[in-house]
Amino acid sequence: MQVYIAALILLSLAGVIEARCSTPGLRPSAAVADRVFHFMGRAAFGFWLFLLGWGFWKLPWSQPVAGLILSLGANALLVRGGARPYWPGLSMGLALLGFFLVTVVLNRI
Numbered sequence: 370m371q372v373y374i375a376a377l378i379l380l381s382l383a384g385v386i387e388a389r390c391s392t393p394g395l396r397p398s399a400a401v402a403d404r405v406f407h408f409m410g411r412a413a414f415g416f417w418l419f420l421l422g423w424g425f426w427k428l429p430w431s432q433p434v435a436g437l438i439l440s441l442g443a444n445a446l447l448v449r450g451g452a453r454p455y456w457p458g459l460s461m462g463l464a465l466l467g468f469f470l471v472t473v474v475l476n477r478i
Contacts, residue, residue: 372477373428374436376470377420379463381440382447384414386460389452397457406457413464416471423475 387410390396397403417440424433453459 371432372470373420373424373432373474374439376467376474377417377424377436377440378443379467379470380413380417380420382443383460383464383467384410384417385444385447386410386456386463387413389448390456390460392452395452395454395456402457406461409461409464413460413467416468420471420474 387406390406397406421433421437424436
């Protein structure tokens with residue numbers, strides 16, 4: 370799997386977890402951790418959109434389309450399983466790994 374597609378999937382999962390954890394019981398209890406969780410989830414979604422647009426601009430059209438389809442499929446599988454209490458930590462970890470992969474993708478130009 371290409372690093373580009375892996376970055377899209379990880380960022381998408383991080384963003385959808387943050388969006389789905391709207392109830393207080395699924396968010397971190399500390400105020401600072403909750404703000405970091407919210408910021409990282411929104412940043413992951415923003416970088417997902419940026420990377421998708423960048424892919425349509427710089428890569429063959431099949432790669433961003435495959436990344437979009439696989440991202441949506443991974444989101445569907447994750448949401449289908451239902452919310453879990455470990456989701457905030459998972460989301461922040463996926464976002465960090467996704468941010469790292471974005472730098473790898475953009476440095477390969």
